[in-house]
Amino acid sequence: MRKITLSQAVNEALAEELRRDPTTFIIGEDVAEAGTPFKVLSGLVEEFGTERVIDTPIAEPGFMGIAVGAAMTGSRPIVDLMFGDFLFLIMDQLCNQAAKIHYMSGGKLNVPLVVRTNLGATRRSAAQHSQSLHALVAHIPGLKVALPSSAYEAKGLMKTAIRDNNPVVIFEDKLMYNDKAEVPEEEYLIPFGEAAILREGRDITLVATSSMVQVALAAADLLAKDGISAEVIDPRTIVPLDEETILKSVQKTSRAMVIDEGHQSYGITGEIASRISEKAFYHLDAPVLRMGAMDVPVPFSPALEDITVPTPERVAEKARLSVRGELFNAA
Amino acid sequence: MSASDNKHNREDYLRMYRQMVRIRTFEDNANQLYLSAKMPGLTHMYSGEEAVAVGICEALTDSDRITSTHRGHGHCVAKGADFQAMFCELLGKEEGYCRGKGGSMHIADQSHGNLGANAIVGGSMGIATGSALRAKLQKSDDVTVCFFGDGATAQGLLYEVMNMAALWNLPVIYACENNGYSEYTATAEIAAGSITDRARAFGIEAFEVDGQDVLAVNELTRELTGRCRRGEGPFFIELQTYRYHGHHVGDINREYYRPKAEEKDWKESRDPIEKFTQWLTGEGIASTDELEAMKAEISDDAASAVDYALKAKYPETHEVDMHVFAD
Numbered sequence: 001m002r003k004i005t006l007s008q009a010v011n012e013a014l015a016e017e018l019r020r021d022p023t024t025f026i027i028g029e030d031v032a033e034a035g036t037p038f039k040v041l042s043g044l045v046e047e048f049g050t051e052r053v054i055d056t057p058i059a060e061p062g063f064m065g066i067a068v069g070a071a072m073t074g075s076r077p078i079v080d081l082m083f084g085d086f087l088f089l090i091m092d093q094l095c096n097q098a099a100k101i102h103y104m105s106g107g108k109l110n111v112p113l114v115v116r117t118n119l120g121a122t123r124r125s126a127a128q129h130s131q132s133l134h135a136l137v138a139h140i141p142g143l144k145v146a147l148p149s150s151a152y153e154a155k156g157l158m159k160t161a162i163r164d165n166n167p168v169v170i171f172e173d174k175l176m177y178n179d180k181a182e183v184p185e186e187e188y189l190i191p192f193g194e195a196a197i198l199r200e201g202r203d204i205t206l207v208a209t210s211s212m213v214q215v216a217l218a219a220a221d222l223l224a225k226d227g228i229s230a231e232v233i234d235p236r237t238i239v240p241l242d243e244e245t246i247l248k249s250v251q252k253t254s255r256a257m258v259i260d261e262g263h264q265s266y267g268i269t270g271e272i273a274s275r276i277s278e279k280a281f282y283h284l285d286a287p288v289l290r291m292g293a294m295d296v297p298v299p300f301s302p303a304l305e306d307i308t309v310p311t312p313e314r315v316a317e318k319a320r321l322s323v324r325g326e327l328f329n330a331a
Numbered sequence: 332m333s334a335s336d337n338k339h340n341r342e343d344y345l346r347m348y349r350q351m352v353r354i355r356t357f358e359d360n361a362n363q364l365y366l367s368a369k370m371p372g373l374t375h376m377y378s379g380e381e382a383v384a385v386g387i388c389e390a391l392t393d394s395d396r397i398t399s400t401h402r403g404h405g406h407c408v409a410k411g412a413d414f415q416a417m418f419c420e421l422l423g424k425e426e427g428y429c430r431g432k433g434g435s436m437h438i439a440d441q442s443h444g445n446l447g448a449n450a451i452v453g454g455s456m457g458i459a460t461g462s463a464l465r466a467k468l469q470k471s472d473d474v475t476v477c478f479f480g481d482g483a484t485a486q487g488l489l490y491e492v493m494n495m496a497a498l499w500n501l502p503v504i505y506a507c508e509n510n511g512y513s514e515y516t517a518t519a520e521i522a523a524g525s526i527t528d529r530a531r532a533f534g535i536e537a538f539e540v541d542g543q544d545v546l547a548v549n550e551l552t553r554e555l556t557g558r559c560r561r562g563e564g565p566f567f568i569e570l571q572t573y574r575y576h577g578h579h580v581g582d583i584n585r586e587y588y589r590p591k592a593e594e595k596d597w598k599e600s601r602d603p604i605e606k607f608t609q610w611l612t613g614e615g616i617a618s619t620d621e622l623e624a625m626k627a628e629i630s631d632d633a634a635s636a637v638d639y640a641l642k643a644k645y646p647e648t649h650e651v652d653m654h655v656f657a658d
């Protein structure tokens with residue numbers, strides 16, 4: 001099968017959906033000629049024109065609000081938010097308005113829009129351009145949240161997001177734009193709420209999201225060298241979350257660790273770990289472990305930044321202790 | 332060039348010149364560090380806009396405050412920062428202004444009243460206005476200058492805080508550095524109407540000035556800081572200027588949004604340092620030799636600061652969770 005980059009996969013998904021559905025449009029900063037700073041949208045304005053690939057001033061709350069209004073009245077806007085960190089600027093329009101309108105209207109109004117943004121540290125971009133803020137929006141009922149971990153997922157999830165009748169926030173890992181993966185030529189969609197089992201194993205389940213999927217897979221390789229067989233699960237969407245696949249896996253392995261690049265406290269790892277503890281308690285041989293980013297703003301210095309996020313080595317080390325029953329001795 | 336106050340002394344002129352050259356030299360070195368892959372991440376060059384930062388900051392005292400932007404090295408140098416600690420910060424070293432935690436886009440130097448650069452476009456408008464409120468509450472005569480770009484005028488925050496600043500007569504000067512572009516888009520495409528008229532709508536006196544003319548910028552700012560200290564603020568200045576490099580150091584192929592001829596024209600006929608050199612020599616204030624000697628000295632300073640920063644050590648890893656909370 002052909003291999004394309006995550007960036008190309010997103011570009012294809014957008015192009016296909018813009019072609020298919022004339023009510024869709026893209027709106028955001030430098031999305032047209034510049035094709036965004038990451039060049040993900042290159043070529044789209046040439047095909048679809050500036051009425052459907054709309055450059056805005058630097059006014060995130062403004063264009064987010066405009067997207068909500070357009071969505072309520074029949075469009076399907078795709079909002080391009082250059083950095084995930086700018087979510088803080090659009091929070092009112094996204095969380096007080098878009099997320100609640102369907103519910104508040106008793107199901108009469110829909111807000112079918114997509115916010116396409118990114119996450120991920122270690123790009124030396126410091127505290128305001130490196131955050132992984134998906135937990136923040138996942139907390140708000142009414143918003144769906146997708147976290148692709150490869151070019152294949154990025155394309156399939158984007159197409160599903162655009163066709164969904166709800167506001168969806170989709171986070172791409174900005175360090176993965178040039179990573180290639182097999183992506184079929186023919187059309188496909190990835191349904192929301194279906195996790196992928198990326199590697200099968202017997203001894204421990206590693207549930208990893210987005211940027212941390214690669215970390216978990218690499219950790220599984222390390223563990224294999226010690227004779228430990230890890231199963232790696234990528235939920236792909238955290239709202240909705242495919243609990244069933246995760247729980248089934250844990251029932252088999254009896255151990256679990258959740259890895260995510262958001263801050264560890266009050267975040268995704270805590271949520272998924274507690275669901276496993278509640279619902280698979282009698283199958284567990286060890287406490288459910290978790291590893292998120294450190295609870296610190298992302299530091300600029302490479303010497304500090306690199307230790308704030310989970311690495312294959314640290315994931316493997318912790319998983320090893322769990323499998324060997326040495327967790328408490330180590331504590 | 333205008334210089335109504337000709338008794339304004341030679342030392343002041345030469346300090347302005349020195350500061351402008353220091354900014355240009357700092358940026359040339361920072362760009363080199365990027366090109367030789369010695370600097371982590373990206374940075375936004377201030378080259379071409381020196382007369383703005385220097386003209387304004389030379390009208391301020393150390394206790395007057397500024398807020399800066401992602402394109403902040405110029406403001407930082409102009410407000411009195413030291414090369415060594417700046418380069419250390421750019422390289423993520425322990426001796427940097429922020430112990431390596433901030434980097435290029437977050438340098439702050441409170442000893443000279445620099446409240447910090449900001450990676451959120453428009454993110455400092457509230458901070459600057461709050462700093463002016465503090466001065467008023469404290470009954471001090473400190474003035475705060477809020478630097479931001481033309482692109483940042485699209486942020487709604489500006490209009491919220493200008494309204495309050497005007498209502499409460501705060502000693503703040505909003506300094507809009509209009510370099511014609513916001514990232515990869517020309518200002519005309521993202522700004523409706525007149526930028527200064529927006530300030531005027533709040534009853535704020537607004538001025539337009541040639542941002543390549545350091546004396547004009549300085550003269551206007553001295554007048555406005557004086558008036559701020561007498562309780563007549565806030566004010567708004569739009570400064571026409573130009574950035575010589577790309578939006579950031581990695582923005583090399585940029586002809587699709589900015590013609591080469593335009594860049595050439597600004598660099599060759601409106602360079603702020605060149606213009607000031609001609610004025611200084613023309614008025615007999617300094618000789619070409621003196622100015623060249625000053626440049627050479629600054630260039631040596633920068634080289635040794637870079638050298639020092641390259642060899643300086645990174646922060647210890649235990650510092651990673653220091654400074655999340657104040658004691």
Ligand SMILES: Cc1ncc(C[n+]2csc(CCOP(=O)(O)OP(=O)(O)O)c2C)c(N)n1
Binds near residue numbers: 058
């Ligand atoms: C809130 C926010 N939106 C977008 C960006 C991305 N961005 C960084 S600089 C910039 C352009 C700023 O233009 P302007 O204010 O004119 O400043 P200049 O770069 O020209 O100095 C943009 C869009 C950002 N950093 N913050």
Ligand SMILES: [Mg+2]
Binds near residue numbers: 480508509510512
């Ligand atoms: Mg600009």
